[in-house]
Amino acid sequence: MQQQTEISISDVLGFLRSNWKLYFACLILFVLAALGMTVVSPHYTASLTLKHNVQNRPAGALLATEDLYDGHFDLVTWRAIQEKLILIARQEADRSDNNSKLLSEMSSASWWAQHVAPVKSLTSDEAKELLGINAMIVGTNKPTEDSNAVQYLGRAIKESTRISGLAITFEADTPHKAIESTEAAADNIKNIAGVLRFKNYVAGLEKNILDSTSINNLEFSQLNRDLSHFKMRQKELERLHKAYPDAPRVLPEGDFRQEQSTKYLPLTNQLIANSLSIFDIENRISQITELNKQNELIAKFNARLQAVLSKTSTYSVLYQEMAAIQEAMRKQIADTDFAAMQQLDTIQYQLTTIRQIAQDQFSKTSVTIIKKPDYYRTASKAAFLGLVIGFLLSLLILLVRKSGYQRP
Secondary structure (H helix, E strand, O other): OOOOOOOOHHHHHHHHHHOHHHHHHHHHHHHHHHHHHHHHOOOEEEEEEEEEOOOOOOOOOOOOOOOOOOOOOEHHHHHHHHHHHHHHHHHHHOOOOOOOHHHHHHOOHHHHHHHEEEEEOOOHHHHHHHHHHHHHHOHHHOOOOOOHHHHHHHHHHHHHOEEEEEEEEEEEOOHHHHHHHHHHHHHHHHHHHHHHHHHHHHHHHHHHHHHHHHHHHHHHHHHHHHHHHHHHHHHHHHHHHHHOOOOOOOOOOOHHHHOOOHHHOOHHHHHHHHHHHHHHHHHHHHHHHHHHHHHHHHHHHHHHHHHHHOOOOOHHHHHHHHHHHHHHHHHOOOOOOHHHHHHHHHHHHHHHHHHHHHHHOEEEOOOEEEEOOOHHHHHHHHHHHHHHHHHHHHHHHHHHHHOOOOOO
């Protein structure tokens, strides 16, 4: 009769119960080995904080977005900015002349979730205490919308979400690697945030040019239609004035004073009023023409800025190259073109302001290093691995016994 080699579930369960010492031995062996390796080569955790410095929008700074200029940096603002920072990191990582491994990692949202965390200005208990006024606006005691209670609640909600900075942490096998990674990440975040400001500025310039040009062209067309009408009326008034040279030059007393239409005014008065209207329209057309010339100047400047953005990856170099473009365009403009000079002066001020804000928006704290052997996680993984190895070994022994294998 052929020997039966199949293994049933009852065989496995019975063998597991009878060989529990094997599992326990494997578990203890793997845990001790893992803990020993952890003691010999512990992990180090380095951390620092990028403190957000409150900044107010400088007077006259024609900047594109409100990202951090209102002095309030909250969770919602951070999430929106984080998505833009990831996009910029991805663009920089894809550049052919950039071999930064860190930028490639920063182009993933998982990297930010693992290494960067917002630091709230208030603790959870402080935020709850600040929001305790919620009880005042429920039930029959609900205050009016313009009451001090509601205004205080709005400020409390805003303050409870305020962020004071960003905590950056890295783990490594040596203190040097942990500190180096943390410092490099902080510097990259500061630089990418600065690049983002210049990108926002260039995008804002383009939007302002399009909006201003569209509005000017619309007004220009309307003014030209009005000018054509007034010039035709001027010719007709001059013809009537020649046809009736003895017409009164002052408005006579009578019911005509009650009429609102200028057709009842003396011809001389109508000619003067019509001439003034033509003068005003022509003056405004001249102003719009000058504004469009300035927009063309800014458009040329903005086109060169976009070319710089596609080649430069640091905000300090961006500022230098943009300032150089502005100086080169200044040399091409006549000294008597005061409007163009004023536009370039404004651009120079804006670039300097953005550079200063990019430098000051975050400040780094000193790096804190912690020797952190993670005994619990290491022991848990080792225990699980020991149980798996013990189970596989027991199955192998059971299979050998059932197959009737004998040592020669």
